[in-house]
Amino acid sequence: MAYFYVNDNPQSTGEHEVHQTGCVRLAKVKSKTGLGQHQSCHEALKAAAHIYKNVDGCATCSPDCHHR
Numbered sequence: 001m002a003y004f005y006v007n008d009n010p011q012s013t014g015e016h017e018v019h020q021t022g023c024v025r026l027a028k029v030k031s032k033t034g035l036g037q038h039q040s041c042h043e044a045l046k047a048a049a050h051i052y053k054n055v056d057g058c059a060t061c062s063p064d065c066h067h068r
């Protein structure tokens with residue numbers, strides 16, 4: 001289990017990235033919303049989709065969920 005966050009600020013391409021605790025790219029995120037503990041990035045992405053319509057996994061910490 002890992003704790004996930006979604007970036008409150010979208011990428012230039014419009015999607016909000018989902019990160020795990022400890023991701024190096026999370027340190028650069030100015031504002032984020034906690035998504036709680038999840039078994040995998042797939043569940044975390046579903047939780048993030050309730051907050052933001054356009055979500056994607058981070059390429060660094062959640063490559064399995066990175067599509068764009």
Ligand SMILES: [Zn+2]
Binds near residue numbers: 026059
């Ligand atoms: Zn990340």
